[in-house]
Amino acid sequence: MVSKDSVQPPSSTPSLAIEKEEDMVALKKQRMNKIEALQAAGFTPFAYRWNKTHSALQLQTTYEYLSPGEQDTRVEISFAGRVKSKRTFGKLIFLTLEDDTGNIQLYVEQQVMARDSFRCIKSLVDIGDIIGVQGWIKRTEKGELSIVAKDWQMLSKSLLPLPDKFHGITDVAKRYRLRHVDMIVHPSVRHILRKRASIVSAIRAFLERKQFVEVETPALHRIAGGADATPFVTYHEALDVKLTLRIATELFLKRCIVGGFERVYEIGRVFRNEGISTRHNPEFTSLELYEAYKDYEDMMLLTEQLIAWVAQQVCGTTEIDYMEEKIHLGAPFRRITMNELVKETLQVDILSYDEVTSAKSALEIQCKASENVKDWDSIDSLGKLLASCFEHYCEKLLVQPTFVLDYPIEISPLAKRHRKDPRLTERFELYIAGRELANAFSELNDPIEQRERLIRQLEESEHGDKELDEEFLVALEQGMPPTGGMGMGIDRLVMLLTNSSSIRQVIAFPLLKPE
Structure with a gap:
């Protein structure tokens, strides 16, 4: 994959475009209110630890054999990651969780999870939050490997939202300035x-x-x-x-x-x-x-x-x-001397000259033909002239x-x-x-x-x-x-x-x- 400073991510990838200051303040206030609601519901917004049994990659590898609609309830899965997307359909919620090995879908169904837990995950979990879940593994009818959640915990409530995923990068420097966010979204x-x-x-x-x-x-x-x-x-x-x-x-x-x-x-x-x-x-x-x-x-x-x-x-x-x-x-x-390389590029053998003035004259005649003349007035030795010609004319050719x-x-x-x-x-x-x-x-x-x-x-x-x-x-x-x-x-x-x-x-x- 070509990686360039100016590369634009796909439109589905979050950018580092930051919302207006007043919008950010309002969003942060909403999330502060959700912290209070989580505490009122008996959740700890910022947990001490979580016993994680599998990574996303381990789950994708271990349960690759599951067919659409098939599930394995023999092993209890305990997973943790950051919420990257959330879709709600009444009594069913789909979340995408990401850890440092990849993504896994979370399948949250009201009839499986306790009513209060379902209500909290539906109303109080945002994109960017880090949550822990317990459940078992299944592959949905559409073929998506998923954790069927029977319980969950908030591990770290994100006060700042992730950037809007529908805009391209507008400021490359912002990616490096907010490098931690760059790591999250890219x-x-x-x-x-x-x-x-x-x-x-x-x-x-x-x-x-x-x-x-x-x-x-x-x-x-x-x-x-x-x-x-x-x-x-x-x-x-x-x-x-x-x-x-x-x-x-x-x-x-x-x-x-x-x-x-x-x-x-x-x-x-x-x-x-x-x-x-x-x-x-x-x-x-x-x-x-x-x-x-x-x-x-x-x-x-x-x-x-x-x-x-x-x-x-x-x-x-x-x-x-x-x-x-x-x-x-x-x-x-490849092995080639600096003098040979300059001679090959400019057709001038600098070290064959006894003094620097004659070499400069030969170079000026040669380079005028290509309209690519460098100023060598301050150079006082053949060695420095050779190094200057190499740097100016040859380096970029060495692929x-x-x-x-x-x-x-x-x-x-x-x-x-x-x-x-x-x-x-x-x-x-x-x-x-x-x-x-x-x-x-x-x-x-x-x-x-x-x-x-x-x-x-x-x-x-x-x-x-x-x-x-x-x-x-x-x-x-x-x-x-x-x-x-x-x-x-x-x-x-x-x-x-x-x-x-x-x-x-x-x-x-x-x-x-x-x-």
Whole structure:
């Protein structure tokens, strides 16, 4: 099922269109009056517990064999769920109850239920209420599996009505702002979040089979390191020190490798004080892993295996549909250097030039023909020019899984120099469906060169208040073995495997601009 931020639900699906304020106040008052009526009738409007014997899915599976008109009175059913619809026909009431596995119909007949209980369920139960019922199972003449109710209890009286089910979505942002209501009225939202949990579980199972150790590193950092991004700043009063929320987990995990662990990983929240888009949320979940005595070639193999494993476990196949494309997640993935990809796209071999001015001239001639010229005036090196061309012209073309290899050293301060070309690093990024999904290095373990690179990064960074992470550099001086490392965006992987076009769809409560 295609899942898009702007998707409109079927007309029978409740929307998040909220009634006028005065109507809402009146409805809430009516329901407050019903609470008093329930209490007068001996009901508790907000119960402590309910002994639920079956889920909706269990009932649908267990009693699949029942024919229309057939019932099974041998087992007493105790069920609980939210009322999603209610139809009254004199002495007969039909309700649809929903739990987190699906729906079941409730068949309420006056001659089966005590008169007072029937009267209360008829007049005091509303759509949105959570009720518990006891009875037996039957399949109606029309073929609908139903619980024949002999008794019921109010478990939680809903004071606010569910949105009008006859209108389409008028405000997409309202879905995310009232996410709990979105979950109630759109089961597909809960389905995506369940699938997210399965994806994370599959990642952990894969890494544990390979004997990786899960480590939890600090979320509060004195120095924001591991990426060039704007951090969120906070303050610790007892220590009288400014701290930041982490922008990456990388540097602490590498210190674990220095400390003697050979395989470590962390799945954790990362925070970057930057923009919001369909691809970016200021807080997101990343996987980072490090393995001693490996390099970026090993990380490519591991990344291929991990993605194929997770897709097979969660989707049942490595051939998935994403938007309008069929994506093939089985290994091997395509491998191509950044320079080769730019040359293939623009017919300009940037690294064949000795200086940046000549390369710019060649690019301008080539790009003018397509009327797609980028401004490169501020770029002062071949490496930065190569990276700019890749980002501007090539990223969006990478639909099938592609490892883009050998990034310029200017934009890769934590990666080892390429053993064949010192202008480049042993780094790759994995692109799928036009988006970066993973980033990996042969990790730089030379503390002298690492210090020089980080100093250069600070000098060129737009974030002028940063400083060197001396604790990390001192750890490198202790000696870190050759190491391969890989980071992956969990949210983007979930987007891919749930066919979701926006990162907000795969986060339970995405950050939103205040109303």
